Amino acid sequence: xxxxxxxxxxxxxxxxxxxxxxxxxxxxxxxxxxxxxxxxxxxxxxxxxxxxxxxxxxxxxxxxxxxxxxxxxxxxxxxxxxxxxxxxxxxxxxxxxxxxxxxxxxxxxxxxxxxxxxxxxxxxxxxxxxxxxxxxxxxxxxxxxxxxxxxxxxxxxxxxxxxxxxxxxxxxxxxxxxxxxxxxxxxxxxxxxxxxxxxxxxxxxxxxxxxxxxxxxxxxxxxxxxxxxxxxxxxxxxxxxxxxxxxxxxxxxxxxxxxxxxxxxxxxxxxxxxxxxxxxxxxxxxxxxxxxxxxxxxxxxxxxxxxxxxxxxxxxxxxxxxxxxxxxxxxxxxxxxxxxxxxxxxxxxxxxxxxxxxxxxxxxxxxxxxxxxxxxxxxxxxxxxxxxxxxxxxxxxxxxxxxxxxxxxxxxxxxxxxxxxxxxxxxxxxxxxxxxxxxxxxxxxxxxxxxxxxxxxxxxxxxxxxxxxxxxxxxxxxxxxxxxxxxxxxxxxxxxxxxxxxxxxxxxxxxxxxxxxxxxxxxxxxxxxxxxxxxxxxxxxxxxxxxxxxxxxxxxxx
Amino acid sequence: xxxxxxxxxxxxxxxxxxxxxxxxxxxxxxxxxxxxxxxxxxxxxxxxxxxxxxxxxxxxxxxxxxxxxxxxxxxxxxxxxxxxxxxxxxxxxxxxxxxxxx
Numbered sequence: 001x002x003x004x005x006x007x008x009x010x011x012x013x014x015x016x017x018x019x020x021x022x023x024x025x026x027x028x029x030x031x032x033x034x035x036x037x038x039x040x041x042x043x044x045x046x047x048x049x050x051x052x053x054x055x056x057x058x059x060x061x062x063x064x065x066x067x068x069x070x071x072x073x074x075x076x077x078x079x080x081x082x083x084x085x086x087x088x089x090x091x092x093x094x095x096x097x098x099x100x101x102x103x104x105x106x107x108x109x110x111x112x113x114x115x116x117x118x119x120x121x122x123x124x125x126x127x128x129x130x131x132x133x134x135x136x137x138x139x140x141x142x143x144x145x146x147x148x149x150x151x152x153x154x155x156x157x158x159x160x161x162x163x164x165x166x167x168x169x170x171x172x173x174x175x176x177x178x179x180x181x182x183x184x185x186x187x188x189x190x191x192x193x194x195x196x197x198x199x200x201x202x203x204x205x206x207x208x209x210x211x212x213x214x215x216x217x218x219x220x221x222x223x224x225x226x227x228x229x230x231x232x233x234x235x236x237x238x239x240x241x242x243x244x245x246x247x248x249x250x251x252x253x254x255x256x257x258x259x260x261x262x263x264x265x266x267x268x269x270x271x272x273x274x275x276x277x278x279x280x281x282x283x284x285x286x287x288x289x290x291x292x293x294x295x296x297x298x299x300x301x302x303x304x305x306x307x308x309x310x311x312x313x314x315x316x317x318x319x320x321x322x323x324x325x326x327x328x329x330x331x332x333x334x335x336x337x338x339x340x341x342x343x344x345x346x347x348x349x350x351x352x353x354x355x356x357x358x359x360x361x362x363x364x365x366x367x368x369x370x371x372x373x374x375x376x377x378x379x380x381x382x383x384x385x386x387x388x389x390x391x392x393x394x395x396x397x398x399x400x401x402x403x404x405x406x407x408x409x410x411x412x413x414x415x416x417x418x419x420x421x422x423x424x425x426x427x428x429x430x431x432x433x434x435x436x437x438x439x440x441x442x443x444x445x446x447x448x449x450x451x452x453x454x455x456x457x458x459x460x461x462x463x464x465x466x467x468x469x470x471x472x473x474x475x476x477x478x479x480x481x482x483x484x485x486x487x488x489x490x491x492x493x494x495x496x497x498x499x500x501x502x503x504x505x506x507x508x509x510x511x512x513x514x515x516x517x518x519x520x521x522x523x524x525x526x527x528x529x530x531x532x533x534x535x536x537x538x539x540x541x542x543x544x545x546x547x548x549x550x551x552x553x554x555x556x557x558x
Numbered sequence: 559x560x561x562x563x564x565x566x567x568x569x570x571x572x573x574x575x576x577x578x579x580x581x582x583x584x585x586x587x588x589x590x591x592x593x594x595x596x597x598x599x600x601x602x603x604x605x606x607x608x609x610x611x612x613x614x615x616x617x618x619x620x621x622x623x624x625x626x627x628x629x630x631x632x633x634x635x636x637x638x639x640x641x642x643x644x645x646x647x648x649x650x651x652x653x654x655x656x657x658x659x660x
Contacts, residue, residue: 047652050631051660054623055573083575214652223654339650374630374649375623382622388610390618391603402647 001276006032006245007546009266009280011252011295014097015531016286016515018230019145022237023539023551025244032245032278033235034268036060037093039248040100042232045221049373053219058101059090064432067290070441074420077441081429089290089440091482094221095248096231098288098482099528103218104199104227105366106151107525108142108162108533110351111135112361116414116521120361126445127318127417129520132492132501139165141533146197149228149532150205153197160192160348173202173211176340178331178407181466182367183345189465191458196344196366199228199529208232215341215372251433254299255283255511261303263511269433282542286515286535289319289484293423293517294438296488296498296505309488309505312495316423319440320486320522321479323363323448325411325456328370329468336405343367343407347462350455351524362451363413363524365459370406377401407468409459412524413452415479416445423487442479449477485516485527502541503534510545514538564628564637565621578620585617634659 007029010017017033025031037058051057062083069087070077082088092098112119114131122128143166145151153168155161172195179195186193200217201210209224217227225232238244249271256264256277265279285292293316297307307315346366353362370377381397382389389397415421420443425436452475463471491497494506503518505511514535516527523530543551568574569582589595592605610618628637630649634656638644644651 046654046656048632048634048656048660050627050635051656054627057660212653214650216652372650372652374644374647374651375626378630379623379626382626388606388615388618388622390606390610391599399647402649 001274003265003277003279004032006030006278006280008032008282008284008542009034009278010284010286011266012097012286012288012292012515013095013235013246014092014230014286014288014515015099015528016513016535017284018096018099018234018238019148019532019535020284020286020514020539020542021244022148022234023536024543024548025238025241027543027548027551028243029543029546029548030243031238032247032280034250034252034266034278035095035246035248036251037095037248039095039246040221042223042225045223047214047216047220049375052221053373054375058092058094059088060093062088062090065090066429066431066437068426068429068437068439070439074443079426079439087481089438089481089484091288091484095246096229096235099229100221100227100231101219102199102227102229102526102528104528105526106146106153106197106199106529107346107364109135109138109523109525109530110160110162112352113521113523116361120359123416123445123447125418126447127419129417129489129491129496131520132490135163138530138533138537139163141537142529144536145529145532148536149199149233150201150208151197151199151228152202154195156194158192158194160351161194168197170202170205173198173200173342173344174213174340176338176343176369177336178343178367178369178405179345181336182343182462185462185465186347189461191347191349191462191465193345193347193367193462196346198342198344201226201228206237213339213341215339215369217341218371252287252295253433253435255285255295255308257299257301257304257308257508259302261301261508263508281546282510282512284542285511285513288515289487289517290423290438290440292513292515293319293487294425297423297425298435304508308511309498309508311507314489314496314498316487317419318417318486318489318520319421319423320417320484320516320519321415321481322483322522322526323411323413323415323452323476324480325413325452325459325473325475327409327456327459327463327471327473329407329463329466330470331405331407331466331468333405341369341372343369347458350458353451353454355450355454360447360451361414361524363411363455365455365462366410366412367462368408368410370408407463407466409462411452411455411459411475412526413448413455414524415522416447417486417521418443418445444477444479449475452476483527485519485522488513488517489520490518491520503538504541512538512542560637560639561625561628564635565624567636568624581616581620585614585621588614588617632656
């Protein structure tokens with residue numbers, strides 16, 4: 001197969017790949033995007049819980065494309081292929097990646113999130129580090145990402161409000177009556193609820209439709225184009241420039257480097273199993289944190305004997321997830337019943353906590369309606385206090401659940417960076433292409449659960465202030481596998497990081513990593529928005545390095 | 559709800575893991591041995607309670623998700639004929655709906 005020539009080869013088409021492809025194509029560069037999954041269009045996405053949510057339609061079969069998960073404690077780790085467990089580290093293997101399936105909570109990080117070590121000091125047994133950039137460096141790119149992706153929201157003044165240089169580009173989505181109930185109950189509980197920005201269009205824009213309010217959003221592709229996936233919001237426009245080619249069902253095998261250690265291109269395998277190459281002046285890795293670390297480790301070369309960028313053994317270290325908690329309360333007031341799906345309220349009153357051993361970083365509590373998936377809800381109701389519930393009892397429980405109004409909350413807290421949370425290669429376990437699988441060790445710091453428990457109390461306080469009944473909560477020490485970051489920290493010290501402050505590999509100056517891998521700490525909100533914003537920032541640096549025009553001024557409109 | 563046919567189809571497909579298949583087959587055999595189908599509702603509950611709290615637990619774990627799929631899934635997959643359960647429940651399945659199983 002003849003090599004494909006390009007200026008830039010982008011591996012992965014999700015939140016890290018889309019902004020780079022769009023900006024560099026706009027800057028006049030020829031871009032090839034390699035995506036291992038299929039290319040679905042808006043019209044392909046349907047509301048079918050069985051096919052979309054229960055049969056892994058958008059993720060590889062773990063038997064053919066395995067991960068290995070290592071669970072346990074220091075000195076006693078047990079390794080399992082994920083298909084023999086409930087674990088799944090794949091999150092969206094399709095053009096646009098997992099952004100197709102996200103909920104689109106677009107909170108920004110806060111200034112303290114960029115300097116956790118300086119503000120709160122070290123945590124024993126943790127590897128907390130400051131970022132090499134600050135909030136003011138990223139703020140213009142958050143603003144640009146809001147315009148390019150299409151974010152709906154409403155800024156209000158509250159004690160934890162972000163400093164914003166621009167207003168939201170789209171008005172907020174229509175809200176369920178529970179939103180007003182939260183606003184009314186907050187002050188009595190000493191809480192300050194605020195509107196949650198969503199990467200969902202509240203009105204048509206740029207050939208994309210507005211939200212259709214079906215509620216089947218998380219875990220589903222969007223059929224109207226309203227959700228700000230990398231596919232609908234960014235890649236579609238990148239392709240329209242005529243300078244960006246998206247190649248679905250192309251699996252990157254390794255980044256190729258020359259004798260000097262610089263990238264010359266990417267070796268891939270297509271759906272027919274044929275191997276080929278993209279030859280490019282720069283390579284951008286954006287496969288989601290676990291797979292990006294794996295690809296770098298698979299990309300050994302003359303100057304990179306232990307994997308690309310791994311001279312100091314940093315690739316794969318300090319993998320991050322999100323620490324998670326959950327709660328649910330129920331209401332019988334008919335005024336709180338509505339088919340509208342969006343509650344769009346959060347509290348960050350616990351973003352700074354005072355734990356017994358001093359001040360600590362807290363997190364965010366988001367309020368949402370339960371997911372409308374009927375099968376998973378009924379299967380959950382099939383257990384009562386751990387015992388089976390069947391027949392007429394189960395029918396009655398399901399009927400009663402549907403007849404009431406419910407409010408859930410989700411806690412997002414920092415995943416404390418930990419030496420025993422990392423990615424390596426498992427030589428004994430290979431994928432369908434014969435390449436070693438990623439082995440993920442999931443070591444947890446006790447701080448995670450401590451913080452989640454405190455934040456869960458705040459969620460409960462809100463539900464109680466609202467008069468909710470039948471309260472249930474769950475604080476989890478386990479990671480949320482759908483939220484992955486870290487593994488290729490950026491930093492100014494090449495011995496303790498993989499990337500420089502522009503997300504360029506320290507010892508391969510034309511290789512960039514633009515998914516969530518760069519994050520030394522993850523913040524207490526979903527990562528997607530920060531990945532988007534940072535990828536727009538890095539795209540500018542790549543354009544400059546390749547001598548291209550500046551793609552889009554960060555002060556100009558979309 | 560065509561649940562029996564739904565579970566049979568799942569057992570014949572390739573996505574169900576081996577452990578769940580074995581639990582379903584063993585449980586079905588146990589139910590047949592005790593003429594479960596001929597029991598009235600109170601007798602069924604009296605039979606199921608101790609069994610599901612004990613050796614029948616793996617069967618319940620495997621059967622519950624499949625039975626809920628047959629009960630509340632899109633009719634194109636073989637259960638919930640004409641969406642009769644959705645109508646009973648007042649459940650809105652969203653749109654667009656699938657034209658064929660995929």
